[in-house]
Amino acid sequence: MSRARAYTNIALVKYWGKRDPQQMLPFNSSLSLTLDQFYTETSVTFVDDVADQFYLDGEVQPVSAKITHVIDLVRAQSGLQKAALIRSDNHVPNAAGLASSASAFAALALAASTAAGLKLSRRELSILARHGSGSASRSIYGGFVVWHAGQDDQSSFAEPAIANTEQVDFPIAILAVLVDQSQKKVSSSAGMAASVATSPFYPVWARTAEAAIPKMTAAIAAKAVDKIGALAETNAMQMHATTLSADPPFTYFEPETLQIWEKAREIRRKGLNCYVTLDAGPNPKLICQLQDVEKIIHEFQKEFPNLTFTSCRPGPGAYLVNE
Numbered sequence: 001m002s003r004a005r006a007y008t009n010i011a012l013v014k015y016w017g018k019r020d021p022q023q024m025l026p027f028n029s030s031l032s033l034t035l036d037q038f039y040t041e042t043s044v045t046f047v048d049d050v051a052d053q054f055y056l057d058g059e060v061q062p063v064s065a066k067i068t069h070v071i072d073l074v075r076a077q078s079g080l081q082k083a084a085l086i087r088s089d090n091h092v093p094n095a096a097g098l099a100s101s102a103s104a105f106a107a108l109a110l111a112a113s114t115a116a117g118l119k120l121s122r123r124e125l126s127i128l129a130r131h132g133s134g135s136a137s138r139s140i141y142g143g144f145v146v147w148h149a150g151q152d153d154q155s156s157f158a159e160p161a162i163a164n165t166e167q168v169d170f171p172i173a174i175l176a177v178l179v180d181q182s183q184k185k186v187s188s189s190a191g192m193a194a195s196v197a198t199s200p201f202y203p204v205w206a207r208t209a210e211a212a213i214p215k216m217t218a219a220i221a222a223k224a225v226d227k228i229g230a231l232a233e234t235n236a237m238q239m240h241a242t243t244l245s246a247d248p249p250f251t252y253f254e255p256e257t258l259q260i261w262e263k264a265r266e267i268r269r270k271g272l273n274c275y276v277t278l279d280a281g282p283n284p285k286l287i288c289q290l291q292d293v294e295k296i297i298h299e300f301q302k303e304f305p306n307l308t309f310t311s312c313r314p315g316p317g318a319y320l321v322n323e
């Protein structure tokens, strides 16, 4: 049995659109920060059984096609012909735009490959995790991570955005704001497919996001939280513009999402760094300086007493947990 833990990540330059849905190749590169608060722990044992089995938080679940795909790749690479018994514990609010699939497939890739006796490099792990969920390729690493779009299976992998370091030695914090715990209405895969197929803005999105990668990398190297936040907010809104401009149009925004964005802009006018990013769900994340976290929460709670906040710092890459 092998057990692994992986943390979620928040994309500062988003992945939005599959160039090749089978191989899970994206149109554009993306860049994220791994967070230290939300994680998945998964154990995998290969057993003499007829079928794979999957338990989530102690309850048996159907084995999704994506899980089967990742386990099949592990079986093909290792030559093992056994069934996988998978037990996952999720410490992430499920499917509410907090990217539980990223931590889930990163943990699965590490646990399953180790249980099968494979000793994959982190690049190989990132490629394996990508087949379950694109964003999972980035959760193999800690800190700031870039996923290179690549041309084919082997060239589409993630690695630290700043050469050889997963440490973040400046006071950036991410405030996860929970406005809605319900399941998302449009899955990220369905949303991406609709944007790619029907938004006239899509090609411009993909080009603009790719061009944002070196800008974001420079802002990270300069440890400039304000620049990182401003670039991330612009990129997030450009991504959401491809849903609003799809045919038929759709959105992940809820009324509170827009109120929170407006409040963040008001807080900025008071001189604090407070920028918004949003994924395929209504819960925004605020990018700010660690020393401003309490003040920002206070500002929000004056107006929105029901919101809950989780303050996150940069987190580690995926690792094996001792049984």
Ligand code: PMV
Pocket: 010, 011, 013, 014, 015, 016, 030, 099, 101, 102, 133, 134, 135, 136, 188, 189, 278, 279, 280
């Ligand atoms: O990896 P997926 O299929 O869950 O897609 C993630 C998409 C976004 O969260 C919206 C953006 C990203 O890069 O994480």
